Amino acid sequence: MNVRPDIGWTYLIALTEITTMTLVTKPLDSSGGILVHRHSDEELLELPVETIKDLMKSAGVVMFRGFDVGPDAMKQFANQYSYKFNRDRLRPTVEGSGGHVQMVTEGTGYVDPHCEQANSPFRPDAIWFSCTKPAAEGGETLYWDGVRLWEELGTELQDLFRDKKLRFFQCYSKDKWQLFLGHDATVEDIRKTLDNLEGVSYFLNADEALYLEYVCPAVVRTRYGNVEAFANSLMSEWTNTLGDLMTFDDGTPISKEIVSQVKAALDRCTETVDWKPGDLVFIDNSRFLHGRNGFTDPSRKIFSSLSFLNF
Numbered sequence: 001m002n003v004r005p006d007i008g009w010t011y012l013i014a015l016t017e018i019t020t021m022t023l024v025t026k027p028l029d030s031s032g033g034i035l036v037h038r039h040s041d042e043e044l045l046e047l048p049v050e051t052i053k054d055l056m057k058s059a060g061v062v063m064f065r066g067f068d069v070g071p072d073a074m075k076q077f078a079n080q081y082s083y084k085f086n087r088d089r090l091r092p093t094v095e096g097s098g099g100h101v102q103m104v105t106e107g108t109g110y111v112d113p114h115c116e117q118a119n120s121p122f123r124p125d126a127i128w129f130s131c132t133k134p135a136a137e138g139g140e141t142l143y144w145d146g147v148r149l150w151e152e153l154g155t156e157l158q159d160l161f162r163d164k165k166l167r168f169f170q171c172y173s174k175d176k177w178q179l180f181l182g183h184d185a186t187v188e189d190i191r192k193t194l195d196n197l198e199g200v201s202y203f204l205n206a207d208e209a210l211y212l213e214y215v216c217p218a219v220v221r222t223r224y225g226n227v228e229a230f231a232n233s234l235m236s237e238w239t240n241t242l243g244d245l246m247t248f249d250d251g252t253p254i255s256k257e258i259v260s261q262v263k264a265a266l267d268r269c270t271e272t273v274d275w276k277p278g279d280l281v282f283i284d285n286s287r288f289l290h291g292r293n294g295f296t297d298p299s300r301k302i303f304s305s306l307s308f309l310n311f
């Protein structure tokens with residue numbers, strides 16, 4: 001690896017079996033994220049896989065700019081680093097993607113910080129975003145390093161969240177859980193999927209709606225480095241489900257005061273993806289939370305994939 005700090009960019013030289021590839025990177029943010037910038041005529045799928053894996057392990061967020069990435073290229077690229085993909089229960093899938101790429105179409109408002117599907121036992125290792133058309137104004141993807149956030153919370157909140165687990169409630173109508181499990185999935189498939197999963201209790205209503213309770217820790221260990229990270233879906237679920245009726249697993253309330261202290265810590269470490277057309281972002285979902293600024297431009301086009309990593 002050769003480093004060229006003298007010109008403000010870092011050049012990582014990786015030798016693969018068939019090519020010598022120069023990777024041009026620079027810091028993406030103040031949290032250690034990395035921007036890989038296309039600098040000649042190299043193609044996204046030719047980038048050195050092992051070097052990208054190393055970048056991901058240390059940075060947790062890697063953005064690729066200048067490679068003109070659309071949903072199909074994102075799927076092929078993500079395939080190089082993944083052994084399995086999760087469906088998204090809310091978003092429509094992109095035709096021809098095998099259910100591996102979704103269009104981010106829901107709403108235009110601010111989206112609270114969350115880890116993807118961390119309110120369920122199916123949390124993927126990574127979330128991928130690509131953008132073919134940024135909003136004219138706003139609509140930036142936001143992200144937060146859960147390791148830094150955990151430090152920002154301070155010892156009192158750390159003790160609280162080490163001591164008590166989060167408890168999420170969700171209700172999925174049949175058409176929603178079939179988005180996740182497949183269009184011909186039955187209630188028996190649901191039972192097979194959910195039975196004996198740690199932290200899960202559920203009830204299937206007569207109309208085949210699923211009521212799910214999921215209990216999980218607020219502080220988790222990162223996939224790379226095995227360090228504590230406040231990487232969960234507390235804030236989005238607090239906003240979108242029970243608000244100040246939300247409780248920890250022992251029934252004690254998660255009060256407005258607790259949530260406002262978490263929000264203050266989040267505000268101290270917010271990072272922003274200021275999208276350009278063709279950008280791709282790869283996020284470690286075991287460590288980073290993400291969200292979104294609101295927007296009004298209906299032509300904004302963002303795609304996402306959820307995957308389990310092969311490294």
Ligand SMILES: [Fe+2]
Nearest residue numbers: 114115116290
């Ligand atoms: Fe999300």
